[in-house]
Amino acid sequence: GDSVTQMEGPVTLSEEAFLTINCTYTATGYPSLFWYVQYPGEGLQLLLKATKADDKGSNKGFEATYRKETTSFHLEKGSVQVSDSAVYFCALKFPDSNYQLIWGAGTKLIIKP
């Protein structure tokens, strides 16, 4: 079945380090792809999205490119801050599915000053 796999956490980095959180998916069609972020004590919020191959989503210094050939949507940021500490979720959705997102397990990111 369709699924999303994320790298296991926690990922611990120093401030200003380069970040990559891997996300790969298995799907029979051409889904839209998303990254959501959950800050401590809060609900999830949409970080960025891409709806077709080679699209790049970006927000708050984070980027992810929809790679159909490798079925991946890795999240990157050039210089992380302590305030980026959170749990990051990768998810996918098919155009004909109005209601359900398929979620990865989440990756906890810890940034040390």
Added chain:
Amino acid sequence: NAGVTQTPKFRVLKTGQSMTLLCAQDMNHEYMYWYRQDPGMGLRLIHYSVGEGTTAKGEVPDGYNVSRLKKQNFLLGLESAAPSQTSVYFCASRPQGGGYNEQFFGPGTRLTVL
């Protein structure tokens, strides 16, 4: 706007007890969702609603019931709680429309069933 709010934030139940989780949104959204979040797993959809008076089963509906009597509220009920229902529960809502509309999440309810 308060966005999506959830009540309570924490709850401890004994096996067999019942409870209701309340989700409220003030954004006039048509769609509402209940998810559970368990360690090492992504969010799993329990039930959802596409409008006032309608509900439908998601991926893991067993042991839960829901009601959407008012557009702004979506209630999740556990009739006889079990330890397997220990989880963090998130409510979300989104506006109606084609394509993809962002889901807005509440802060979550942490439920422990002893």
